[in-house]
Amino acid sequence: MSVNQTRNWRASVLTLFPEMFPGPLGLSLAGRAMAGGVWSLDAVQIRDFATDKHRSVDDTPFGGGAGMVLRADIVDLAYVSVADERPRVFLTPRGRPFTQADARRFVAGPGVVLLCGRYEGVDQRAIEARDWEEISIGDYVLSGGELAALVFLDACVRLLPGVMGAAESAEEESFSGELLEYPHYTRPAEWQGRGVPGVLLSGDHGAVAAWRQLQAEKITRERRPDLWARYVARPRSKEARAEQTVFANQASVATRATAP
Numbered sequence: 001m002s003v004n005q006t007r008n009w010r011a012s013v014l015t016l017f018p019e020m021f022p023g024p025l026g027l028s029l030a031g032r033a034m035a036g037g038v039w040s041l042d043a044v045q046i047r048d049f050a051t052d053k054h055r056s057v058d059d060t061p062f063g064g065g066a067g068m069v070l071r072a073d074i075v076d077l078a079y080v081s082v083a084d085e086r087p088r089v090f091l092t093p094r095g096r097p098f099t100q101a102d103a104r105r106f107v108a109g110p111g112v113v114l115l116c117g118r119y120e121g122v123d124q125r126a127i128e129a130r131d132w133e134e135i136s137i138g139d140y141v142l143s144g145g146e147l148a149a150l151v152f153l154d155a156c157v158r159l160l161p162g163v164m165g166a167a168e169s170a171e172e173e174s175f176s177g178e179l180l181e182y183p184h185y186t187r188p189a190e191w192q193g194r195g196v197p198g199v200l201l202s203g204d205h206g207a208v209a210a211w212r213q214l215q216a217e218k219i220t221r222e223r224r225p226d227l228w229a230r231y232v233a234r235p236r237s238k239e240a241r242a243e244q245t246v247f248a249n250q251a252s253v254a255t256r257a258t259a260p
């Protein structure tokens with residue numbers, strides 16, 4: 001699909017640090033797509049909606065405790081300045097973990113409005129009043145939601161039609177199916193005494209595909225038991241079971257044997 005055939009996917013980011021955008025999203029794939037009109041980004045300075053002469057946006061938490069909390073009234077005024085039919089996402093370590101399926105879901109819509117917290121976070125009433133979806137990018141605490149917003153947007157934008165060429169196809173990468181991706185190799189075929197798995201040099205496409213499948217299964221089993229358990233337990237036809245690797249079949253037999 002050419003750039004002209006794509007719709008404009010619009011992202012608005014509510015932040016105290018609009019100068020952090022587009023940042024890395026202005027470069028490479030995402031930057032080219034933005035320049036080509038596939039998507040657009042506006043960063044909204046929350047402080048512009050402050051109502052006092054000090055332009056304050058935060059206050060101390062009710063009930064005491066360390067840190068400051070972003071005020072509900074100021075955050076909501078900032079939201080109203082961009083509000084439309086787009087979904088709202090508040091980036092917070094308390095949110096549901098962000099996944100590739102989420103990225104696909106948001107890309108299917110008109111865009112997104114992202115809210116970046118700072119300090120201790122955002123007054124809960126602002127989140128509840130507009131039913132912001134709460135999403136975390138991982139089990140660690142960042143200083144603010146801006147880096148999380150960049151991660152979120154990068155994962156979405158690369159899936160927009162026309163952004164990735166055939167060379168960067170998303171079809172086989174990790175999380176596009178049920179498994180992590182197999183390892184990659186390129187020239188030189190020998191580097192610091194390390195060779196390349198012989199099958200990749202064989203020209204036998206069937207053997208290459210089988211090797212990659214086996215590697216993807218091995219890596220997923222070793223590194224992500226949660227994904228592996230889902231993979232071996234997935235419902236499959238008799239034919240599909242016959243086609244899959246011995247490795248995965250053994251695992252599903254073992255799983256069925258140990259299932260309660």
Ligand SMILES: C[S@@+](CC[C@H](N)C(=O)[O-])C[C@H]1O[C@@H](n2cnc3c(N)ncnc32)[C@H](O)[C@@H]1O
Binds near residue numbers: 135137140141144145
């Ligand atoms: C210092 S953090 C606040 C942490 C909060 N007091 C807590 O313990 O949950 C400030 C802001 O950074 C953002 N943030 C931090 N870690 C994040 C994560 N893992 N995913 C998404 N956003 C995050 C959120 O917007 C948060 O409001």
